[in-house]
Amino acid sequence: MTAEAMYPVPSWPETLRVYVDTSVFSACEDEKYWIRESSRKLFERFRAGDMTLVLSAAVAGELDSATEAARALPGTVPREHSEFLEPSEAAEDLADRYIEAGAVDATTRPVALHAAFATLANVDTLASWNHKHLLNVHRRPRFNAVNRELGHPQLEMYEPPAILGENFRDPNDKSFDCVGFMREQRDRISRKLETMTPEERVDWLNNVEITDPILRRIWERSRKVKPTELHSSPPDPGAKRLERPSVAAPARDP
Numbered sequence: 704m705t706a707e708a709m710y711p712v713p714s715w716p717e718t719l720r721v722y723v724d725t726s727v728f729s730a731c732e733d734e735k736y737w738i739r740e741s742s743r744k745l746f747e748r749f750r751a752g753d754m755t756l757v758l759s760a761a762v763a764g765e766l767d768s769a770t771e772a773a774r775a776l777p778g779t780v781p782r783e784h785s786e787f788l789e790p791s792e793a794a795e796d797l798a799d800r801y802i803e804a805g806a807v808d809a810t811t812r813p814v815a816l817h818a819a820f821a822t823l824a825n826v827d828t829l830a831s832w833n834h835k836h837l838l839n840v841h842r843r844p845r846f847n848a849v850n851r852e853l854g855h856p857q858l859e860m861y862e863p864p865a866i867l868g869e870n871f872r873d874p875n876d877k878s879f880d881c882v883g884f885m886r887e888q889r890d891r892i893s894r895k896l897e898t899m900t901p902e903e904r905v906d907w908l909n910n911v912e913i914t915d916p917i918l919r920r921i922w923e924r925s926r927k928v929k930p931t932e933l934h935s936s937p938p939d940p941g942a943k944r945l946e947r948p949s950v951a952a953p954a955r956d957p
Contacts, residue, residue, distance in 0.1 A: 719828065719866070720786070721745070722757040722821035725765040726832040727863060728773040737870075738832065741863040745830060748867070749780045756780050759788040759820040761813060786824070794819040800853070806845035807836050818846050821858055828859040830866055838862065 723745070730742040749756040758777060766774050777785070788794075797819035798812060807814050814836045821829040831837045837846075837860050847857045864870065896904055913919045 718753065718755055720755045720757050720824075720826045721749075721866060722759070722817070722824065722826040722829045723762070724817045724829065724831045724833060724837070725762050725769065725773075727830050728762075728766060728776050729769060730832050730863075731776065732770060732772055737864070741867060741869070742832075744867055744869070745863045746776060746779065749784055752781070752784045754784075756785040757788065757821070757824055757826050758785065759794075759817070759824075760790045761794075761816040761820060763787075765813065788820050788824055791823070793823055797822065797849075797853070797855075800849050801846055804845050804849045806842050806849070811836055818858060818860075822846075822850055822855050825856055826858075828861055828866055830863050831860060832862060 727742050727745065730738050731746065733739040733742070745754075746756075748754045756777075763777075766777070794816060798815035801807060801815040801818060802809055802812065806818070814833065817829070817831075818837065829837065836842055843860060849855075850857060896907075899907060
């Protein structure tokens with residue numbers, strides 16, 4: 704059996720149908736750059752028609768108590784690029800099954816309703832920032848266990864950046880990922896050396912320009928050290944050996 708047969712790659716349609724829960728609407732005003740900008744970018748894709756926004760009556764009800772900016776977002780997406788899921792007994796029953804299976808408890812029934820609406824609508828994925836329930840690695844399998852038992856498709860649930868396939872870094876963030884930078888440089892140099900012969904590698908290493916001041920000082924110091932100084936000198940047979948002082952054993956009581 705081939706790897707493709709054992710681990711089939713899911714085929715994604717050109718236009719994804721994305722169920723969006725209330726957390727993504729609220730996240731458009733989040734103080735954290737990457738959460739805010741990725742959520743806004745998702746709605747830009749909806750407005751452009753690159754993806755289809757799938758809303759439910761559950762989301763509409765929760766938006767009533769949200770901020771004005773969050774309530775206005777559904778109206779910014781053209782109707783031809785959105786779908787609305789009406790209340791249904793099937794969604795209520797499926798939400799009950801999720802609760803019975805321990806995916807969520809009764810106090811978080813709205814979360815179960817979001818998963819139920821998305822499953823019954825057979826969306827391509829559910830967008831959420833709810834890590835406590837929907838994106839929880841321990842809870843998510845319980846949702847899909849119920850879906851398998853009832854013959855429903857598996858429900859995919861991701862953060863907006865994962866759906867967009869993009870990284871969002873704050874341009875004002877001056878923090879520096881030292882480990883990440885070192886890995887990038889290591890991989891870049893490795894790719895370059897892979898294409899060289901041994902002679903070309905030696906020539907490149909001898910002539911490469913070192914711009915980092917710390918690395919340059921280390922390189923200059925290494926050029927001044929004689930090869931014989933790089934190794935410890937062999938022990939002198941005539942040198943006096945330091946003996947470890949003996950310690951008298953404590954006297955025993957007769």
